[in-house]
Amino acid sequence: QLQLVESGGGLVQPGGSLRLSCAASGFTPDYYAIGWFRQAPGKEREGVSCITNSGGTFNYAHSVKGRFTISRDTAKNTVYLQMNSLKPEDTAVYYCAGTPLSCPLPPNGLEYDYWGQGTQVTVSS
DSSP: OOEEEEEOEEOOTTOOOOOEEEEEEEGGGSSSSEEEEOOOOTSOOOEEEEETTOOOOEEEGGTTTTTTTEEEEEEGEEEEEEEEOOOOGGOOOEEEEEEESSSSOOSSSSSSOOOOOOEEEEEOO
């Protein structure tokens, strides 16, 4: 069993930055790939980015390329999502999720077994 807790969301102006954290605990958390997903009101869940247990990274969403960076601190069992140059369309609830697979495709989240509770990100002036 893997437990995931997100933090770091909030209200930020367009062009600003936030860093989300996903703290993992439970059975061998460093075994799992961790993905970030988001869901805006009235929209389907969207895969954002993923990092494998060995540190390989994948951008699921083309819209965040060059702006969002995923990273992993194995010693702290924490995965981060650094979000820069934020836009209003980035507004959503952001979730981290764990999978024993290596950043599976398609990025619809169906291959992820463990989910956090989500953290709200609002980009607005």
